[in-house]
Amino acid sequence: GAGVSQSPSNKVTEKGKDVELRCDPxxxxxxxxxxxxRLGQGLEFLIYFQGNSAPDKSGLPSDRFSAERxxxxxxxxxxxxxxxxxxxxYLCASSFTGKAYxxxxxxxxxxxxx
Amino acid sequence: xxxxxxxxxNLTAQEGEFITINCxxxxxxxxxxxxxxxxxxxxxxxxxxSSGKKxxxxxxxxxxxxxxHSSLHxxxxxxxxxxxxxCAVTGSQGNLIFGKGTKLSxxx
Numbered sequence: 001g002a003g004v005s006q007s008p009s010n011k012v013t014e015k016g017k018d019v020e021l022r023c024d025p026x027x028x029x030x031x032x033x034x035x036x037x038r039l040g041q042g043l044e045f046l047i048y049f050q051g052n053s054a055p056d057k058s059g060l061p062s063d064r065f066s067a068e069r070x071x072x073x074x075x076x077x078x079x080x081x082x083x084x085x086x087x088x089x090y091l092c093a094s095s096f097t098g099k100a101y102x103x104x105x106x107x108x109x110x111x112x113x114x
Numbered sequence: 115x116x117x118x119x120x121x122x123x124n125l126t127a128q129e130g131e132f133i134t135i136n137c138x139x140x141x142x143x144x145x146x147x148x149x150x151x152x153x154x155x156x157x158x159x160x161x162x163x164s165s166g167k168k169x170x171x172x173x174x175x176x177x178x179x180x181x182x183h184s185s186l187h188x189x190x191x192x193x194x195x196x197x198x199x200x201c202a203v204t205g206s207q208g209n210l211i212f213g214k215g216t217k218l219s220x221x222x
């Protein structure tokens with residue numbers, strides 16, 4: 001079956017522009033996560049959606065970052081007024097349900113802010 | 115102090131050697147994960163465990179809940195095992211808390 005997909009795979013944008021990143025989770029997975037990995041750094045948690053519950057936004061680094069998820073399907077991560085420090089690989093993962101279930105990672109979106 | 119600590123940070127081994135990567139954590143967890151990230155960037159989940167030991171092929175993962183410690187072992191290592199191995203724990207909110215990773219290089 002299809003895994004987690006993300007689009008675009010690469011995005012180059014100018015500083016100050018807004019970007020939107022998309023994640024399609026595995027069908028039937030109620031939990032969806034966004035992570036960020038800056039060059040040479042470890043993974044950072046950004047936001048977590050579980051079913052219809054209010055998302056856990058505790059990892060979002062600033063109010064320029066937001067994410068939405070429609071039901072238990074597609075999620076979009078939006079970065080407004082991008083800055084160079086936003087350059088990173090943005091990874092999406094999904095799992096069958098929330099806590100303590102194996103997470104399946106998408107291939108990531110490499111964002112470069114020039 | 116990071117909530118999830120891995121050691122060593124870098125590891126170079128000769129093909130065939132037995133490899134151990136360690137992970138200690140300081141928070142309450144519901145599960146511990148070992149992930150593999152290849153040079154191309156893709157992340158694969160190797161193990162998820164909350165107690166005891168799991169084995170998959172040449173890979174073995176163990177966890178000691180009382181000591182808040184886990185180990186990942188690779189037997190008969192091969193150059194294709196070269197990757198970054200990441201320990202992560204599922205925190206109280208369900209999100210993963212990551213270690214900084216161990217970069218493994220296996221020489222032929």
